[in-house]
Amino acid sequence: HHIPYTPHQYSASEILERSERFYSLMNHRRSVRFISPEPVPREVINNVIRTAGTAPSGAHTEPWTFVVVSDADVKHKIREIVEEEEEINYKQRMGDKWVHDLKRLRTNWVKEYLDIAPYLILIFKQIYGVHPNDKKKTHYYNEISVSIACGILLAALQVSDF
Amino acid sequence: HHIPYTPHQYSASEILERSERFYSLMNHRRSVRFISPEPVPREVINNVIRTAGTAPSGAHTEPWTFVVVSDADVKHKIREIVEEEEEINYKQRMGDKWVHDLKRLRTNWVKEYLDIAPYLILIFKQIYGVHPNDKKKTHYYNEISVSIACGILLAALQVSDF
Ligand SMILES: Cc1cc2nc3c(=O)[nH]c(=O)nc-3n(C[C@H](O)[C@H](O)[C@H](O)COP(=O)(O)O)c2cc1C
Ligand SMILES: Cc1cc2nc3c(=O)[nH]c(=O)nc-3n(C[C@H](O)[C@H](O)[C@H](O)COP(=O)(O)O)c2cc1C
Numbered sequence: 001h002h003i004p005y006t007p008h009q010y011s012a013s014e015i016l017e018r019s020e021r022f023y024s025l026m027n028h029r030r031s032v033r034f035i036s037p038e039p040v041p042r043e044v045i046n047n048v049i050r051t052a053g054t055a056p057s058g059a060h061t062e063p064w065t066f067v068v069v070s071d072a073d074v075k076h077k078i079r080e081i082v083e084e085e086e087e088i089n090y091k092q093r094m095g096d097k098w099v100h101d102l103k104r105l106r107t108n109w110v111k112e113y114l115d116i117a118p119y120l121i122l123i124f125k126q127i128y129g130v131h132p133n134d135k136k137k138t139h140y141y142n143e144i145s146v147s148i149a150c151g152i153l154l155a156a157l158q159v160s161d162f
Numbered sequence: 163h164h165i166p167y168t169p170h171q172y173s174a175s176e177i178l179e180r181s182e183r184f185y186s187l188m189n190h191r192r193s194v195r196f197i198s199p200e201p202v203p204r205e206v207i208n209n210v211i212r213t214a215g216t217a218p219s220g221a222h223t224e225p226w227t228f229v230v231v232s233d234a235d236v237k238h239k240i241r242e243i244v245e246e247e248e249e250i251n252y253k254q255r256m257g258d259k260w261v262h263d264l265k266r267l268r269t270n271w272v273k274e275y276l277d278i279a280p281y282l283i284l285i286f287k288q289i290y291g292v293h294p295n296d297k298k299k300t301h302y303y304n305e306i307s308v309s310i311a312c313g314i315l316l317a318a319l320q321v322s323d324f
Binding site: 016018020022026028030051146156159 | 165171172174176177178180181182184185188189190191192193202203205206209210212213216217218221222259260263264267300302305306307308309310311312313314315316317318321322323
């Protein structure tokens with residue numbers, strides 16, 4: 001489905017004002033480690049993921065998979081896996097320098113919010129794809145492309161009001 | 163300068179509507195290879211870069227540098243360097259498979275728009291930083307962090323009206 005490019009429509013002063021307002025909005029985004037259990041309309045989650053999927057990608061490969069989890073048991077299993085890996089990160093894998101560099105963020109491997117948040121959005125990069133004839137499809141710049149999509153997802157969440 | 167987190171303010175139906183509107187806006191972004199020479203207020207460019215700089219980053223390292231170029235000679239020198247490298251990409255470096263995979267995008271190594279656009283925004287990842295005492299500062303996940311910032315920059319451009 002081809003969506004044509006629409007040329008712009010605002011005056012210079014409107015563009016300036018829009019760019020200022022969006023800066024101010026995004027400047028209030030924060031990485032939070034305490035998350036409200038308040039329900040969120042599922043349709044909003046779908047919209048922010050669809051928005052992330054509008055991201056550019058190397059050779060238009062769209063090398064991303066978004067998985068939404070709301071089931072309490074699955075969320076808890078994810079928490080257990082993540083905490084186990086993170087504990088290894090803090091205690092041995094990443095080393096003393098990493099632990100020291102992270103100190104002022106006061107983070108650790110306990111991630112209660114993975115149980116509490118009504119939805120988890122898991123983001124996977126597809127390091128390659130598969131053609132209909134089963135041949136491997138190269139996903140150029142897959143990590144860059146997925147990360148750009150994450151940036152757009154964060155913008156969508158912030159605009160929507162999280 | 164610490165900016166505290168502001169909790170949200172919209173009703174469920176407003177959130178839903180905002181998420182839909184932002185999806186529609188972002189869905190009209192396109193990678194274009196023909197760019198208008200029309201002037202753009204420099205202040206808008208500053209705002210979109212400041213917005214990109216609000217991105218999250220591994221251990222809060224902010225491993226990015228944004229360079230804005232408007233001088234015609236510098237733009238032209240950049241075009242020459244990019245075209246030379248891209249010609250090598252198409253003719254030998256990336257290989258036949260890459261050239262084949264890109265065919266349907268109808269792109270090539272000629273990038274006239276690098277002369278024509280009023281501003282170029284060059285984005286650099288800092289693969290490491292330097293502490294005041296000259297020691298190396300590790301930039302964890304620098305490519306991911308810069309790419310997230312690019313996603314937010316694209317959103318800022320699209321919101322502003324490009
Ligand atoms: C990491 C990355 C590298 C890209 N490299 C090029 C490139 O070298 N030349 C080009 O014309 N477009 C490039 N693109 C743009 C993609 O071709 C474009 O995003 C894709 O075709 C989807 O189109 P859209 O951005 O209009 O949605 C690149 C995009 C990304 C994310
Ligand atoms: C690639 C990447 C990895 C991150 N890893 C973690 C993490 O493991 N734990 C955590 O609590 N925060 C993590 N963060 C969040 C950063 O610590 C946070 O973005 C940074 O401190 C800046 O704060 P802000 O997002 O509120 O602006 C990560 C961010 C990025 C971009």
